[in-house]
Amino acid sequence: MTSTTATQAILIRSARSGSPWLSFLVRRGGLFVLSVWVLVTAAFLMIHLVPGDPVRTALGMNAPADVVEARRAALGLDQPLIVQYFRYIGNLFTGDMGISMLSNQPVSDIIATRLPATLQLAALAVAVVILAAVPIGVTMAVATRGGRRRGLELAFAVVTVVLAAIPEFLLAVGLVYVFAVTLGWFPVAGSTGALSLVLPVTALAVGPLAVFARLIRVEVLSVLSQDYIRTARAKRLLPRRIYTRHALPNAMTSTLTLTGLLLAGMVTGTVLAENVFAWPGLGTMIVQSILNKDFPVVQAIVLVYGVGVLLVNLIIDIALALLDPRSTIREA
Incomplete structure (x- = not known):
């Protein structure tokens, strides 16, 4: 029996036996594929919903008619x-996202050039949020449980609310003015090394970090009041084990649901940060393409951002199922 046949046989047996994990993955996978199809269809219609002739708009009203028609034919x-x-659907399967109306360069090449810079920025911001918010939230929950340290709790609430309320654009401009222009500690703009990452990553991470830390604190406080935590304390387990092995995993189950929305927002939030810091990613490219009316590039970047958001939601769903398989898979 070949490996392919064996795999198919395992899947068939799992389906017949009513495997909840297989059903969960099939449902979530099917929903993801359906969402991607809707997104692709919307991205395709984008160029056709633009008032007037998008080619004429991109080339200018004074462009010769034969040049406009030739470009329309070249773009299909x-x-x-x-x-x-x-044709658009088929081309996407081969990695062909069309041709730029202005540069006549394949859009897939533009995406391949710009995407790594955006992923670098987003990945570092997500890492900062997770690595900082989790210990801060847990520490604040432990320090303020049972109504203790009211002053610390109030200070934490005020600081996190203020940081979460500051718009990313305003925060980015403030960071540039203080730390780049005034103090000269970091580059003002561009990608010139590790130091050039500090300010844009900070601008992206501060708001979600504050919200995430507040969520974790609230959920950990709720978990710490549960009976099984009291039982663990009665068994004289080490506090570190109680918090890391019992409290945090249960708190993260409900927190991850809202965290998915925060992280999905960070994917698109890179647009503002990149334009403030002149970061050579998709965010600056999409703004330039909108101003230049280069619709195929806009279309492709919107598709990339949309798929990124859908992937984040899919990963969060799977993470929830791993943390709490019984309730998550049953509800799916």
């Missing part, structure tokens, strides 16, 4: 809409 926009749609 002279074909019936249904033909364009299926």
